[in-house]
Amino acid sequence: MVNEQDKEDVYNYIKSIISELDKKADRPNVVIEEVLAWTYFQKYLTKVIFEFLLEPSEPFITNGEENERITNLIHTRLIKDWEFQEASVHLRNVQNIIFNSTQTRTLLKLYQKILHEDYVPINNSPEQQELLASGLVTIEAGKFRVANRIYKQVFNQNWIDKNLNKNQQKSPKVNSVDELVPQNNPPQDSERRASEVARVFAYLFIVILGVSFISLLLFLILKSSQSSSSNSARSISACQKFSYELDEALKKPQDRLNVIKKGLLWRQEKGISLNEQCEDFRKNLEKSGITPSDMENKLNQVLRQEAQIKIDTNQLEEAVDILCKISDEYESMDDLKSIFQRWELTRGTKIQNKINQVKSSCPAAQY
Known part of the structure; x- marks a missing residue:
């Protein structure tokens, strides 16, 4: 959890330099968000990055350059050769x-x-x-x-x-076997034989019980998998068609909403990922020497594109709803989590409340 005093100190520092930052960037608020997405209010790191940005030799940051410029700055001035860089003392x-x-x-x-x-x-x-x-x-x-x-x-x-x-730790030395084995008086022969017989019978009973249990479990699993596979699989032709529709939606915004609606409906109907639903279709492609596309991730990409439209038009609540439909399998889930964290900290109570409402069921809000 971010220390509230640290957060307040960082905000006060940003307020003190905002007029200078206005002269260094088209969108200083976006620059601030990008920096905080990297530092998460760590005071020293936040301050040193802004000092870099305000250096006279640092070029002006134009609209759309914020992410790339700040990422490059952090990598070159802090992360690269951090064991030797003066600014990386922290x-x-x-x-x-x-x-x-x-x-x-x-x-x-x-x-x-x-x-x-x-x-x-x-x-x-x-x-x-x-x-x-x-x-x-x-x-x-x-x-x-x-x-x-x-x-x-x-x-x-x-x-x-x-x-x-x-920092390999050496295992403690043992001076003799006697240190590991407690010394007890040996049992009498008759007692030992009786004990061994009892152990054998107990062992056989456990083995028989275990084999019976495993056999029953395998039977139930096989029966369940046969039932579920028939219920969860979609036809090859349906999957082939939807895979094409996903590809088109990534190219043509006008197709996006219908494809999103269909993909979410498929998820809801079967309760499993699109890749699992279209396993037969994907296997057929592999047999033909074609690498099957990741349908689940393509749907996530379509959702991400639609959310970006909402973000660009400042419809952040709608963007939250769309981003929350992106599944855990999304390859850039860490980036989504960073966006939500940044919004929660910088976008006011309305967005904070919205994120809190969906947090329990939204993968992107699980941070």
Whole structure:
């Protein structure tokens, strides 16, 4: 969760430079959104990026250039060679906090799970508290997440692997087998034989019970899959036609709404992805030596295009509704989440309320 004081400090800083920023960009508000999408209100990073932008040598940012220019600036001035860049001292400080810990390896493993968005239950353990205190991660909507996109790109899997190898912990030595095995008086022969016979019968009973259970389970799964496959599959001709319609919708805006309506109806009717519904069609293409297109992702792209029209015309509530229909399989889901986070922070209470209303059922709002 963003510290409210940090957020207020960042907003106050932006207010203090807004007049200068007006002279450096056609759309200073978009520039601000792009910067915050990278820093997520981290004070030092936010300030240093704006300082870069306000340098006299930095060219004017025209309408539509904001994303590319700011992305390039961050990569060249902060992320690239961050271990040596003067402006990247903050990133080195974050790294030092991790390295100076007495449990560096534990922190790296915990951070690795968070980086890959694995579920990590919040239990306020010492390592969780220490990692949170470093600023590298935060808690949003009851989940751990990397604190900002810059951290995510700098402290990536390569960084983790490199430093885990440096911090290999040696396993404790065992002086003898006696240290591992408790010393008990050996049982008498008759007692041992009786115990072994009982164990054999117990083992056989468990095996028989397990085999019976597995057989029943396999039967039920087979029966269920046969039933579901017949109910969920669509005809090859229907899928072929819809695949063509999706391609056309990506080229022709006038076809978009009908295709969206049809795709969402297909999802609702079967409750599974378009790729699963059209598995036979896709297999036929593969047999013919043709790589089948990702129909689910194409529908997501059509939805994204339609949402962009709403965004460009400032119909943000309608855009939220459309973006929320994009499924988890969308290849650029992280970008959508960044958009929602940015809107929630910068677009006022109306959009904040709208996002909060859909948060539980909207993949793009799950951050």
